[in-house]
Amino acid sequence: MARDYYAVLGIGTAASAVQIRRAYQRLARRYSPDVNFWDREAQSLFEEISQAYRVLGDPSARTLYDRHGGAAPTDAGAGGRPAGRRGDHVHVPVELAFDQAANGLTADLPVERLSPCETCGTSGSRPGGRMATCAHCGGAGVVWSGDSTPRTSECPVCAGAGERVTEPCAACRGRGVTPSHAVVRVAIPAGMDTGSQIRIPEEGHAGPFGGPRGDLIVITRVHDDPVFTRKGDNLYAEVPVSVAEAILGARVTVRTLWGEVDLVVPPGTQSAQVLRIRGRGMPRLSGEGRGDLFVAVSVTIPRDLDVRTQEIIRDLGRLLPGLAANPVKRTARA
Secondary structure, three states, X not given: OOOOHHHHHOOOOOOOHHHHHHHHHHHHHHHOOOOOOOOHHHHHHHHHHHHHHHHHOOHHHHHHHHHOOOOOOOOOOHHHOXXXXXXXXXXXXXXXXXXXXXXXXXXXXEEEEEEEOOOOOOOOEOOOOOEEEOOOOOOOOEEEEOOOOOEEXXXXXXXXXXXXXXXXXXXXXXOOEEEEEEEEEEEEOOOOOOOOEEEEOOOOOOOHHHOOOOOEEEEEEEOOOOOOEEEOOEEEEEEEEEHHHHHHOEEEEEEEOOXXXXXXXXXXXOOOOEEEEOOXXXXXXXXXXEOOEEEEEEEEOOOOOXXXXXXXXXXXXXXXXXXXXXXXXXXXOO
């Protein structure tokens, strides 16, 4: 638990603003790093003294500190009003064709989001209206909760602004933001997959009362391809070859996403045997090359053979017993 800031400055809880300032000045001169350059303990004390003065020297921060028994936030801004909280993120789904995911593209995406109110200038108050210090948080913008472990959360009344709108703006109903439509240009890199995300900083919802924007998060869904199956950065496809090509070997043409290539089918290739073509898969999102293309060989068996061809196949089966089909035993029905 942090030390009592009153004890750090050596003053009582009823000390006036002048007494707080004088106590800080006295201790600051004594423990300043300028005169205690090599004394690490003095530097640590100076930081603690400065922290105590930042809280007790700010009326709103001191009020909150006193209210919660020494557990007050220490990041109140000048005048006791912190900036509005950051806006929420906006999630936009994008559907990509398979080749678009492979090559990447630049797209203009329509985005529905909250933007600063043009009528009130993000204050949430009607023009000429008055603002009042939020009574719920004492102007700090945060409230403390918890017994054993106190923690802060955004004030639910003023949404972190520290001030309360007494005469709400008619355009934004006192929130400082209004719905808007925007078009954001997004560069979608090559190699995106279904579920991949792109984060565009500060293109999401505007925060209430002048808070910074959240991010725009683009989530991609890639359509299936009739030829290629994707697993990570690798692609899988099939290539048909004839019986003669599988037995004797051949050079066949294979379509890839990056043009046609020649694939060497070794002699004696079996049906469903997988051959690898390096660097012909999907681009890696890291930008370091591409995955591989794995091609499964599909041996095409001819049908409706004429008598002469059937005799040749039988002769070939006698010469190469491995080609002959295993006999199937049939049991006649009684």
